[in-house]
Each structure stands twice: as structure tokens, then as C-alpha cells.
Amino acid sequence: MLDSIGYDSNIFGKKVIENACGDGNILREIVRRYIKDGLKNKYSLGEIKEGLENDIYGAEIDKVHYWNCISNLNSLVSNYGISNVSWNILNLDILKHSFNFQFDYVIGNPPYISYNDLDSETRLFLKNNFTSCEKGKFDYYYAFIEKSINMLDVNGKLIYLVPNNFFKNVSAKNLRELVVPFLTDVYDYTTHKLFKNVLTSSSIICLNKSTDIEKFNYHDVTKKRKYVFNKNHLFEKWIFSSKANSKEITNNHSVRFGDYFQSSVSIATLYNKAFVIKDYYVTEEYAFVNEYKIEKEILKNAYSPNSLRLEKNELIIFPYFYDEFNNLKRYPPEDFIERFPYCVEYLKQFKEQLLERDSDVSSQWYEFGRSQALQHLNQPKLLLSTLVTKHIKIYELDTSSIPYSGIYIVPKKDTSLHIAKKILNSEDFHNYILNVGINVNGNSIRISSTDINNYMFNPDLHPELLPTGNVKTC
Ligand SMILES: C[S@@+](CC[C@H](N)C(=O)[O-])C[C@H]1O[C@@H](n2cnc3c(N)ncnc32)[C@H](O)[C@@H]1O
Structure with a gap:
């Protein structure tokens, strides 16, 4: 120096x-x-x-x-x-x-x-x-x-x-x-x-x-x-x-990934220890966790790139629901307590820590700290890690699954996720993240959802894509 x-x-x-x-x-x-x-x-x-x-x-x-x-x-x-x-x-x-x-x-x-x-x-x-x-x-x-x-x-x-x-x-x-x-x-x-x-x-x-x-x-x-x-x-x-x-390299790269797909940070409970259930067994009505039981109706399958890599089955308490128009709805507090008394009992053991979270002002103590990412979740999606080592590993999740870590991608209108996967697996995308990503740990690169949305690619390579004019913005 x-x-x-x-x-x-x-x-x-x-x-x-x-x-x-x-x-x-x-x-x-x-x-x-x-x-x-x-x-x-x-x-x-x-x-x-x-x-x-x-x-x-x-x-x-x-x-x-x-x-x-x-x-x-x-x-x-x-x-x-x-x-x-x-x-x-x-x-x-x-x-x-x-x-x-x-x-x-x-x-x-x-x-x-x-x-x-x-x-x-x-x-x-x-x-x-x-x-x-x-x-x-x-x-x-x-x-x-x-x-x-x-x-x-x-x-x-x-x-x-x-x-x-x-x-x-x-x-x-x-x-x-x-x-x-x-x-x-x-x-x-x-x-x-x-x-x-x-x-x-x-x-x-x-x-x-x-x-x-x-x-x-x-x-x-x-x-x-x-x-x-x-x-x-x-x-x-x-x-x-x-x-x-x-x-010369950007000439044909006229289309933005974010115009066809929405890439977002996964949900933020701000206290996964309370919401993500790792060790449990299930019966018809309940999941049993240590000495507690939780109503199955309030649970969904939870995934992180790490749990998928290790093939772990995890659940998450999901204290929301979607209406018939796919809008996210919150339970009125009295309803929630009345409908899910066992879940409330389970969460109460973490109540002090849940109240200490830097949550959205409108969040109840038993809800996630942030609810923004939940809006577009109720549909098939892709999940990938923010850390890329050598290859980009992309996982497919079904409609009701909840990604709690990493970046998830949903289509905007009728664009198939299959195309998103193809674009993200391309050599051009890989070269792009080598440039925009942050080197971490000596051998990995950290990327953000904004990096993915900002990726410009050549639409001629993906004729299956509709022109962006037909795409609705989420
Ligand atoms: C990364 S170490 C660097 C030490 C040294 N430059 C070296 O290379 O061995 C940073 C040092 O900054 C000191 N430090 C942290 N905040 C400081 C501040 N506001 N004013 C002065 N020193 C500070 C820390 O105590 C620590 O010893």
C-alpha cells in the first residue's frame, strides 16, 4: 500500500x-x-x-x-x-x-x-x-x-x-x-x-x-x-x-428481464426462529413441534435455497390468506386468536422477541415483520440464492410454497417461468453477474433482485417471449 x-x-x-x-x-x-x-x-x-x-x-x-x-x-x-x-x-x-x-x-x-x-x-x-x-x-x-x-x-x-x-x-x-x-x-x-x-x-x-x-x-x-x-x-x-x-455488446441486448418477470427478495418474518418449523411431525389436523401443536391450516411448505439443497422439509406459520382474486388478506386479530388457538400458544413463547422486531407499523406481533413481498407470492415461482458459486441453481416452487430466503421470481402476465429459467441459465447472464455481483468469501458472488431485474438480454434468442407491450406490470 x-x-x-x-x-x-x-x-x-x-x-x-x-x-x-x-x-x-x-x-x-x-x-x-x-x-x-x-x-x-x-x-x-x-x-x-x-x-x-x-x-x-x-x-x-x-x-x-x-x-x-x-x-x-x-x-x-x-x-x-x-x-x-x-x-x-x-x-x-x-x-x-x-x-x-x-x-x-x-x-x-x-x-x-x-x-x-x-x-x-x-x-x-x-x-x-x-x-x-x-x-x-x-x-x-x-x-x-x-x-x-x-x-x-x-x-x-x-x-x-x-x-x-x-x-x-x-x-x-x-x-x-x-x-x-x-x-x-x-x-x-x-x-x-x-x-x-x-x-x-x-x-x-x-x-x-x-x-x-x-x-x-x-x-x-x-x-x-x-x-x-x-x-x-x-x-x-x-x-x-x-x-x-x-x-458492441449491448446493441442486441434491448430487453430488460424485469419487464417480463418480477424478481424480489423473499419474505421477511424478521424472526424465522418463531415462524419456520424445522423439526416436526404431522397428523391430519396438526403439526406437532416439541410439546406444542399447530393447526395445519395455518402452515405452508417453506423453502430456502439451503433447505432445498439439503432436501429438508420445513414448514412456515403463514398468518395470512389470499382471497379469490389472489389478494393478500390479514386475519382480524380476534379471528386469528379464535381460529388458531394452538398456533397462538406456540408463538407466545417468542412474543417478547417478536415485539422487539423492527416491523412494519401495521404488523401484529404474530405476523411477519414485513408483508410487502407477500403480495405476488401466491403463484408458481422460481427461487435462487443471492450467493452464486460456480453455477446458478434455480428451484421451482409451486403456488402455495413460501420462500423465506433468497430471491424469488414470478412471471408478469402470461410469460412462462420456463423462459426465465432458460435466460438465467444462459452464459450471457452468468457473465453479467460476474460483472455486477459482489465478490464474497473468495469464491462466490452476491447478486440482488435488482441486478436480476436490470439484466438486459437479446430477445431474438427467446422467440417465445411476447413483446413487452403485452406484459402487465405487477
Ligand atoms: C480494521 S482495524 C485496523 C487496524 C490497523 N489499521 C491494522 O491494519 O492493523 C480498525 C481499528 O480502528 C479502530 N477504530 C474503530 N472505530 C474507530 C474510531 N471511530 N476512531 C478511531 N479508531 C477507531 C478499532 O479499534 C480498530 O483497532
């Missing part, structure tokens, strides 16, 4: 910060290089010590890491005969701190914390103080990138190790817009796993505050290839493929 932004020579007297420095792994190398450059330029040890005190900064919120960092730096400089450095390592929350000067270099490996794992106070603070966190389910590291850009001097350079979901996450759109004018290099580890516990693959971004140039370098680290791309080709998502935006 330090080599990539030229933090190697002529660095004496330049201000640098690692703003989430942990035990100082990167800072140690920074200090080593700083001393080496000072010695090369014939500065005395006293001058180098002063330089370290003026130019090297770190920030770390955690007390233990902070002290480890100082101790690690002290032990490093002692090898050069330098001692008693009054380090500018700060034990504070860098996102709430301001300096009255700018930095020549910001270097780091910020903390990654997903929106769901952030407490409500931090979410609010980030939302109110960072453009990158204004919308959607932002990650904690977005604020670090934004903060770092603002800490840079007019000629300053930044290098950051970030998850590569940054390129494509819908929530990172504002962040990408902030970053793109200064972007000089992207090092993408695509399928290469740098860290054991981190799901998404890693990438390194380099920014230069003084450049607002049209092109940037894209390094595919796994394939050891470098490409020069035009920033004009970075649209909503950053797709690093010379083909992705070229006219």
Missing part, C-alpha cells in the same frame, strides 16, 4: 496519518520508512525525532490498542537509537475529531461495521454528519473514507483497504460519487481472500486530491492484470470490464 502511493522517498517533513491505527501495524512501516528517508537525507537523529513528533499521526479509539501501538513504535525507534518520542497517537474517535491542518497522506485499514450492527446513536451521528451515510444501509467505513478525503491537503494522497462491496452496494452510491474525482487506482482482490473473518473480498483504493483526471488504473490482483478505464464509464455501480459498457 505504501509503495503504491509513493510513501517511500521524499517523505521527511510530510504529514501522514493512519486514522484507525490499531496496534500500529501500518504505522510501524510508516515510521521505519520515515526514519530511513531522514537518514538518507542526512538529518540528525534529533531532527528525525522532531520530525516524527511533527509529522506522524495515528488515531485509535480503543485504549488497549492505543497503548500497544505506542509501545510498538517505541520499540521500533529504539533500534535506531531514538527514544522518548512524544508521539501524536491519539486515543479518540477520529470521526468526531478535527485537525487545524491538512495531511499529505492518509493511510489505513478502517473498521468495517455493517448498518445492522451499528447502534442507533452511531447511525444517527453518521447520518447527520456524513454525506456518504445519508441514504440506505451504510457501513461504518464509508464515514472513514469521507473523513479522510476531507483531511487531505490539496496535493494529498489517500490509500485505503476496503471491502470491494464498495463498488456495487446501492448504499455506497453517495460515497462513490465523492471518491470518483480523485480516484487514481483500484486494486481489486476479486476472488482472493485477504482476511479470514471478513466475508466480502478486499480492495485497495488510491486517491489523489490534486487530480481530477478522466481515467484511472484498475488492477485485477488475482489475474495480475492492469487496465486503464475511463471514469465516464463508472455509472451507478462500478463495473470493471471493458465489455460492460461497450456499445
Whole structure:
């Protein structure tokens, strides 16, 4: 990382910060290089010590890491005969701190914390103080990138190790817009796993505050290839493929998958433990689960890509019904309690957790947290996982089955699901998701229902399709 932004020579007297420095792994190398450059330029040890005190900064919120960092730096400089450095390592929350000067270099490996794992106070603070966190389910590291850009001097350079979901996450759109004018290099580890516990693959971004140039370098680290791309080709998502935006490939791709089929996220109970029944046996009227029984009328077959792969039979409590026009209907609470007393008794053991869900305002405690996905469910559908490893596995579900995980696809009007399956199994679709999907875990790609709906394909390859004019939008 330090080599990539030229933090190697002529660095004496330049201000640098690692703003989430942990035990100082990167800072140690920074200090080593700083001393080496000072010695090369014939500065005395006293001058180098002063330089370290003026130019090297770190920030770390955690007390233990902070002290480890100082101790690690002290032990490093002692090898050069330098001692008693009054380090500018700060034990504070860098996102709430301001300096009255700018930095020549910001270097780091910020903390990654997903929106769901952030407490409500931090979410609010980030939302109110960072453009990158204004919308959607932002990650904690977005604020670090934004903060770092603002800490840079007019000629300053930044290098950051970030998850590569940054390129494509819908929530990172504002962040990408902030970053793109200064972007000089992207090092993408695509399928290469740098860290054991981190799901998404890693990438390194380099920014230069003084450049607002049209092109940037894209390094595919796994394939050891470098490409020069035009920033004009970075649209909503950053797709690093010379083909992705070229006219020649999109010419015949005039039809959108979402005009013929509706791809959606599966139902969200927000507490599957209460609704999905994994171990049970059934009689004519009831399903028996431990010491409880549940009316069979309120149960449906439940599926996830995982349960289908493992051929598990699961049930789900489905506290709704469809009328003769296929409209989703809710039971009035008194009716529900009267008609399904055993089910209510069963659900009551989870009542506390069910009430704690961040549910739709109108949801009853015994209903799913979200009901939006239920509207179009009562028809044959396809189910696939959001994670694709090698092949796309597509399952067919019947009308009454309920998908509780993954992405489900239903036709719009009379289009056969058989065609959807054929399109999704095509090589062209596979290449498409390699471009738009997010690399996860080193060997899988995460795709979203929006990615599927936005897929453009060549209708000549599927003559069975009606023209879109005949298709009703769900
Ligand atoms: C991914 S670690 C990186 C550590 C170090 N850069 C390295 O590469 O070894 C992120 C560090 O940021 C610290 N951190 C988290 N939030 C912070 C904040 N708001 N301000 C400063 N440090 C923070 C964490 O305690 C953790 O040590």
C-alpha cells in the first residue's frame, strides 16, 4: 500500500496519518520508512525525532490498542537509537475529531461495521454528519473514507483497504460519487481472500486530491492484470470490464428481464426462529413441534435455497390468506386468536422477541415483520440464492410454497417461468453477474433482485417471449 502511493522517498517533513491505527501495524512501516528517508537525507537523529513528533499521526479509539501501538513504535525507534518520542497517537474517535491542518497522506485499514450492527446513536451521528451515510444501509467505513478525503491537503494522497462491496452496494452510491474525482487506482482482490473473518473480498483504493483526471488504473490482483478505464464509464455501480459498457455488446441486448418477470427478495418474518418449523411431525389436523401443536391450516411448505439443497422439509406459520382474486388478506386479530388457538400458544413463547422486531407499523406481533413481498407470492415461482458459486441453481416452487430466503421470481402476465429459467441459465447472464455481483468469501458472488431485474438480454434468442407491450406490470 505504501509503495503504491509513493510513501517511500521524499517523505521527511510530510504529514501522514493512519486514522484507525490499531496496534500500529501500518504505522510501524510508516515510521521505519520515515526514519530511513531522514537518514538518507542526512538529518540528525534529533531532527528525525522532531520530525516524527511533527509529522506522524495515528488515531485509535480503543485504549488497549492505543497503548500497544505506542509501545510498538517505541520499540521500533529504539533500534535506531531514538527514544522518548512524544508521539501524536491519539486515543479518540477520529470521526468526531478535527485537525487545524491538512495531511499529505492518509493511510489505513478502517473498521468495517455493517448498518445492522451499528447502534442507533452511531447511525444517527453518521447520518447527520456524513454525506456518504445519508441514504440506505451504510457501513461504518464509508464515514472513514469521507473523513479522510476531507483531511487531505490539496496535493494529498489517500490509500485505503476496503471491502470491494464498495463498488456495487446501492448504499455506497453517495460515497462513490465523492471518491470518483480523485480516484487514481483500484486494486481489486476479486476472488482472493485477504482476511479470514471478513466475508466480502478486499480492495485497495488510491486517491489523489490534486487530480481530477478522466481515467484511472484498475488492477485485477488475482489475474495480475492492469487496465486503464475511463471514469465516464463508472455509472451507478462500478463495473470493471471493458465489455460492460461497450456499445458492441449491448446493441442486441434491448430487453430488460424485469419487464417480463418480477424478481424480489423473499419474505421477511424478521424472526424465522418463531415462524419456520424445522423439526416436526404431522397428523391430519396438526403439526406437532416439541410439546406444542399447530393447526395445519395455518402452515405452508417453506423453502430456502439451503433447505432445498439439503432436501429438508420445513414448514412456515403463514398468518395470512389470499382471497379469490389472489389478494393478500390479514386475519382480524380476534379471528386469528379464535381460529388458531394452538398456533397462538406456540408463538407466545417468542412474543417478547417478536415485539422487539423492527416491523412494519401495521404488523401484529404474530405476523411477519414485513408483508410487502407477500403480495405476488401466491403463484408458481422460481427461487435462487443471492450467493452464486460456480453455477446458478434455480428451484421451482409451486403456488402455495413460501420462500423465506433468497430471491424469488414470478412471471408478469402470461410469460412462462420456463423462459426465465432458460435466460438465467444462459452464459450471457452468468457473465453479467460476474460483472455486477459482489465478490464474497473468495469464491462466490452476491447478486440482488435488482441486478436480476436490470439484466438486459437479446430477445431474438427467446422467440417465445411476447413483446413487452403485452406484459402487465405487477
Ligand atoms: C480494521 S482495524 C485496523 C487496524 C490497523 N489499521 C491494522 O491494519 O492493523 C480498525 C481499528 O480502528 C479502530 N477504530 C474503530 N472505530 C474507530 C474510531 N471511530 N476512531 C478511531 N479508531 C477507531 C478499532 O479499534 C480498530 O483497532
